[in-house]
Amino acid sequence: MEENTVIKVKNLTKQFGAFTAVDGISFEVKKGEIFGFLGANGAGKTTAMRMLTGLSYPTAGEATIAGFDIYRDTEKIKQEIGYMSQKFSLYEDLTVGENIRFYGGIYGLSDELLETRTEAILKNLELENERKTLVASLPLGWKQKLAFSVAVLHRPQIVFLDEPTGGVDPITRRKFWELIYQSAEEGITIFVTTHYMDEAEYCDRVSIMVDGRIDALDTPAQLKVQLDAVDMDEVFLKLARKATRADG
Amino acid sequence: MATQYSVSAQNLVKRYQQEEKGKPPVLALDNLSFAIEKGEIFGFLGPDGAGKTSLFRILTTLLLPDEGTAQVEGLDIVNDFAKIRESIGYMPGKFALYQDLTVGENLNLFASIFKTSVEKNYDLIKDIYEQIAPFKKRRAGKLSGGMKQKLGLSCALIHRPKLLVLDEPTTGVDAVSRKEFWEMLKKLRESGLTILVSTPYMDEAAQCDRVALMQEGKILSMDTPDGVVQQFSKPIWAIKTANMFEALKDLRSYPFTHSCFAFGESHHLVLKNEKTDAKAIHAYLLSKEHEGLSVERIKPGIEDTFMDLMLHES
Numbered sequence: 001m002e003e004n005t006v007i008k009v010k011n012l013t014k015q016f017g018a019f020t021a022v023d024g025i026s027f028e029v030k031k032g033e034i035f036g037f038l039g040a041n042g043a044g045k046t047t048a049m050r051m052l053t054g055l056s057y058p059t060a061g062e063a064t065i066a067g068f069d070i071y072r073d074t075e076k077i078k079q080e081i082g083y084m085s086q087k088f089s090l091y092e093d094l095t096v097g098e099n100i101r102f103y104g105g106i107y108g109l110s111d112e113l114l115e116t117r118t119e120a121i122l123k124n125l126e127l128e129n130e131r132k133t134l135v136a137s138l139p140l141g142w143k144q145k146l147a148f149s150v151a152v153l154h155r156p157q158i159v160f161l162d163e164p165t166g167g168v169d170p171i172t173r174r175k176f177w178e179l180i181y182q183s184a185e186e187g188i189t190i191f192v193t194t195h196y197m198d199e200a201e202y203c204d205r206v207s208i209m210v211d212g213r214i215d216a217l218d219t220p221a222q223l224k225v226q227l228d229a230v231d232m233d234e235v236f237l238k239l240a241r242k243a244t245r246a247d248g
Numbered sequence: 249m250a251t252q253y254s255v256s257a258q259n260l261v262k263r264y265q266q267e268e269k270g271k272p273p274v275l276a277l278d279n280l281s282f283a284i285e286k287g288e289i290f291g292f293l294g295p296d297g298a299g300k301t302s303l304f305r306i307l308t309t310l311l312l313p314d315e316g317t318a319q320v321e322g323l324d325i326v327n328d329f330a331k332i333r334e335s336i337g338y339m340p341g342k343f344a345l346y347q348d349l350t351v352g353e354n355l356n357l358f359a360s361i362f363k364t365s366v367e368k369n370y371d372l373i374k375d376i377y378e379q380i381a382p383f384k385k386r387r388a389g390k391l392s393g394g395m396k397q398k399l400g401l402s403c404a405l406i407h408r409p410k411l412l413v414l415d416e417p418t419t420g421v422d423a424v425s426r427k428e429f430w431e432m433l434k435k436l437r438e439s440g441l442t443i444l445v446s447t448p449y450m451d452e453a454a455q456c457d458r459v460a461l462m463q464e465g466k467i468l469s470m471d472t473p474d475g476v477v478q479q480f481s482k483p484i485w486a487i488k489t490a491n492m493f494e495a496l497k498d499l500r501s502y503p504f505t506h507s508c509f510a511f512g513e514s515h516h517l518v519l520k521n522e523k524t525d526a527k528a529i530h531a532y533l534l535s536k537e538h539e540g541l542s543v544e545r546i547k548p549g550i551e552d553t554f555m556d557l558m559l560h561e562s
Contacts, residue, residue: 039422040422040423040424040425041392041393041394041420041421041422041425042392042393042394134267136267137266137271140295140296140297163420166419166420166448167295167296167416167419167448168295168296168448169294169295169298169448169463169554169558170295170450170509170551170554170555170558171509171555171558171559172295174509174510177510178493178496178510181493185493195420195421195422195423196449197423197512198510198511198512201512201513202492202510220513221513231512231513232512232513233423236422236423236424237423237424237427240422240423240424241424243424
């Protein structure tokens with residue numbers, strides 16, 4: 001069972017001066033799980049994500065990501081995770097092929113491996129004829145699928161998705177979640193944040209942060225029972241309304 | 249003069265030249281015509297790239313259309329641009345205040361640009377501004393997202409505009425703050441203000457008096473939220489099973505399916521016609537070895553309608 005837990009977090013804390021942004025959070029995520037990481041603006045999600053992805057050291061607490069310690073092994077963690085957000089994903093003024101090559105280079109993939117994986121991505125996304133097209137001129141839906149494929153190019157164990165579907169049309173948003181499901185079935189662990197509460201329903205388990213703490217963590221079905229709510233929107237409202245600190 | 253309209257537009261077209269050689273220009277606005285009544289909260293709903301920002305920039309006289317005309321409060325967007333600017337408040341999608349001025353300085357600056365004072369119009373912004381007044385001496389760049397939004401709204405209102413134009417004020421904002429923001433807008437409408445607002449969140453349609461659904465520069469539908477939904481005529485069912493991902497694939501290959509997409513805890517199955525009943529759907533899912541079935545006829549929502557219109561377009 002032990003090796004099936006890819007994220008282990010215990011009493012993780014981050015303070016900025018007198019302000020406790022993340023206040024002793026603890027949770028575990030299993031391999032292949034789709035884990036929804038929700039919270040109001042300013043609840044501490046981004047700060048927590050930065051610690052989990054090795055970009056910022058905690059003030060206190062422990063965590064391992066893919067078996068690596070977040071204090072000592074931040075560089076090893078980066079090899080085992082992928083990251084994608086709506087705000088930053090691909091270079092608009094590079095072509096489809098150049099973007100894949102660029103990320104492949106960063107992750108140190110050999111030329112041979114990079115070529116095989118590039119072919120596979122282009123075929124899977126039906127972008128074979130767009131290899132030399134600038135990313136800027138791709139439709140948003142294609143851009144997004146490409147961004148996800150690039151985020152998992154180096155076959156990470158875990159992929160962190162930070163509001164991956166913001167501003168996206170309702171069909172593209174759903175097609176993107178189908179890609180997430182497909183990857184989870186292939187064993188990649190998905191750690192995702194979103195402001196769309198219907199998307200919270202698609203997660204295996206959901207945690208909700210309020211004022212730096214995790215106030216609820218369970219399956220969507222259980223959370224609805226616990227909070228006597230009809231849907232995840234109501235669950236979220238009931239918990240987030242308790243927040244006392246101003247958003248960040 | 250038709251003065252019951254706050255905004256009207258006829259055949260607006262906007263094209264953007266692409267940087268890459270040989271690529272045709274992008275049609276950002278494709279022949280848009282509409283009229284917005286005074287005192288309405290009118291929502292433009294659509295994803296990124298639908299043309300919402302281009303449209304708002306044209307109506308606020310910051311961008312010229314390639315074709316077509318529009319009037320704001322009876323004034324022409326090209327010939328009377330200076331007068332229009334006096335009578336509108338505009339909050340762009342990106343925070344556009346002076347980061348290195350304090351909250352109070354920003355508000356005073358905008359009041360003095362419009363040759364008025366904060367005191368004179370304070371009643372209009374009181375409810376909103378009071379929430380950030382304790383931080384009056386803080387620089388705008390140091391405010392949290394929610395506070396920036398409230399300051400932006402205060403600055404857009406301080407010259408008592410007739411029309412308020414808000415470009416995606418709730419994007420990236422959590423569900424609780426979004427609800428609070430809409431409460432503020434509803435209060436503002438009571439003062440007679442016309443409000444134009446764009447959003448990618450379909451669930452916010454219900455907060456508007458009328459909405460236009462936008463996609464790739466076109467208006468797919470324009471009506472009251474209820475009126476838009478009434479255009480949806482196909483039978484729609486909510487389906488739950490123990491394995492939702494498999495169910496999605498199976499339901500899509502069901503011969504009577506028009507479309508099927510995930511909708512929170514259930515899938516919304518749109519059928520081609522009324523000939524298929526709950527029993528038939530049940531039997532099909534059982535034949536695919538699904539368990540824990542729930543099959544329920546439902547009413548479509550705005551997002552169902554938007555998706556159906558999108559599928560027709562493409």
